[in-house]
Amino acid sequence: MKTKVVVALASVLALTTAVRAADTAPKADASKVTTDAEGKKHQWMVQGGEREKALELKPDLKHGKEVFEVCSACHMPEGWGRTDGTFPELAGQYRTVLIKQLTDIREGNRDNPTMYPFALTSEIGGEQSVSDVTAYIASLPMNPDNGKGPATADLAHGAKLYADNCVRCHGDKGEGNEEKYYPRIQGQHYEYLLRQFKWIQQGKRRNANPDMIAQIKGFSDKDMVDVLSYVAQLSPPKDKLGPHGWKNPDFD
Numbered sequence: 001m002k003t004k005v006v007v008a009l010a011s012v013l014a015l016t017t018a019v020r021a022a023d024t025a026p027k028a029d030a031s032k033v034t035t036d037a038e039g040k041k042h043q044w045m046v047q048g049g050e051r052e053k054a055l056e057l058k059p060d061l062k063h064g065k066e067v068f069e070v071c072s073a074c075h076m077p078e079g080w081g082r083t084d085g086t087f088p089e090l091a092g093q094y095r096t097v098l099i100k101q102l103t104d105i106r107e108g109n110r111d112n113p114t115m116y117p118f119a120l121t122s123e124i125g126g127e128q129s130v131s132d133v134t135a136y137i138a139s140l141p142m143n144p145d146n147g148k149g150p151a152t153a154d155l156a157h158g159a160k161l162y163a164d165n166c167v168r169c170h171g172d173k174g175e176g177n178e179e180k181y182y183p184r185i186q187g188q189h190y191e192y193l194l195r196q197f198k199w200i201q202q203g204k205r206r207n208a209n210p211d212m213i214a215q216i217k218g219f220s221d222k223d224m225v226d227v228l229s230y231v232a233q234l235s236p237p238k239d240k241l242g243p244h245g246w247k248n249p250d251f252d
């Protein structure tokens with residue numbers, strides 16, 4: 001299994017042109033509509049068949065662990081990703097959010113050419129696998145040493161921006177909201193936060209929340225550095241964190 005993943009991974013990384021999912025634009029109507037970087041319109045959360053089914057199914061953690069082996073090649077066995085932000089931390093994220101993001105990637109709503117081939121039904125299975133692997137990931141403890149922003153960032157300015165523009169959805173400490181699909185952003189690697197924030201602002205994430213896009217429209221590069229440096233130093237609750245340097249015993 002491991003060798004297969006590594007070989008497949010090497011061949012994917014060798015591709016110079018990105019494999020891209022079909023651009024399936026959902027039917028748009030009056031409410032919650034966004035326009036992406038290419039001028040196409042999208043309605044938030046409209047394409048939800050797989051997401052809703054995965055949420056209803058009873059997850060099998062043992063199978064989830066088996067599926068996660070493929071994911072661990074990039075997201076690491078701990079689900080902690082990399083502090084340089086190439087691969088996000090998944091551990092501790094709400095299951096609703098993991099399901100939404102994974103199905104968005106499978107449906108081609110996020111450009112993720114590195115991961116896309118490994119996320120397909122032909123590779124990991126259908127809704128049951130989505131249900132299982134996300135339950136397994138949500139059960140992992142979080143990295144207490146996530147990647148932080150630059151020392152030059154103005155954290156006081158970041159805190160002000162956060163209070164004025166983000167708290168209503170992501171919460172006082174970046175804890176998000178499981179029922180509303182608002183991600184936990186505390187404990188995430190700074191470089192990943194920054195990249196995703198820019199992509200959401202630019203409409204590159206085609207199923208991103210339109211209210212967030214409107215809220216962050218006027219953010220300058222400096223504002224982004226300040227607010228995301230502030231977010232990256234918000235600590236998740238102690239009971240969610242693993243020990244420093246924890247290794248996942250499931251993948252010894």
Ligand code: HEC
Nearest residue numbers: 070071073074086087088098101102112114115118124133
């Ligand atoms: C070849 C490397 C690779 C593999 C294998 C991989 N991923 Fe990813 N994954 C990524 C990258 C890179 C990103 C961030 C993409 C971006 O910047 O938009 C990502 C993002 C995600 C996200 C979105 C996280 C967020 O906070 O928005 C989820 C969820 C996810 N991966 C789950 C999985 C699962 C589940 C598997 C296994 C079935 C998997 N990944 C396998 C590379 C990989």
Ligand code: HEC
Nearest residue numbers: 165166169181182183193196197207208209211212215227
């Ligand atoms: C109206 C609610 C709302 C507001 C306001 C909002 N967000 Fe978000 N944010 C969301 C939702 C929902 C997502 C998930 C996007 C999606 O649906 O794919 C998200 C995603 C993100 C992500 C990507 C996380 C990931 O794991 O991929 C970052 C980073 C982020 N928000 C930061 C911020 C910051 C910083 C602010 C304030 C400057 C902010 N958001 C304001 C709702 C909001």
